[in-house]
Amino acid sequence: MPIERRDAGLVILYCVLTCGFYLIYWYAKMYAELEQVGGRTPTGHSYWVDLLLVVVTCTFYGIWVDYKMSQQFNELNAQAGLPTQDTTSMVVMLDIAAWVFGGMTNLVSSAIHQDQLNKYVRFQNERGAQVGYALPPTT
Numbered sequence: 001m002p003i004e005r006r007d008a009g010l011v012i013l014y015c016v017l018t019c020g021f022y023l024i025y026w027y028a029k030m031y032a033e034l035e036q037v038g039g040r041t042p043t044g045h046s047y048w049v050d051l052l053l054v055v056v057t058c059t060f061y062g063i064w065v066d067y068k069m070s071q072q073f074n075e076l077n078a079q080a081g082l083p084t085q086d087t088t089s090m091v092v093m094l095d096i097a098a099w100v101f102g103g104m105t106n107l108v109s110s111a112i113h114q115d116q117l118n119k120y121v122r123f124q125n126e127r128g129a130q131v132g133y134a135l136p137p138t139t
Helices: 008-017 021-038 047-056 061-080 088-101 106-127
Strands: none
Touching: 008 021, 008 106, 021 047, 021 061, 021 106, 047 061, 061 088, 061 106, 088 106
16 A cells, blocks of 8 residues: 655644644554554554553653654664654654643644655655555655
8 A cells, every 4th residue: 555645734734724633634644654664653552542542641642652753763764774864852842842831833743754754755766665655746
């Protein structure tokens, strides 16, 4: 199944327009796509277990999920020979700021992760790997 290319900026816009409901869908897609390309989900749990933990902890567990997602991108990039752009600290700070101050900086974390997935898939496609996008990439 090809990976769906999503514009990182639109991830933020759709989340704002849908009052965050798009983020639930986006995480489900990211979990499936990361499992497809990396062989596992970011935390090792199913999406539904992690979603339940996010709800039970009033979204605090989501900081851990984003941290683990950044780590998984670091591992994927290292395995593929891509330069690793470590976003773990930035993502955690954005998520904590959103949690403490009630802002939406966590949406930027999602956009960062989407951008990392897009770059990874584009690199793999250029190398001739059979990852592919469901939609043609835009320039």
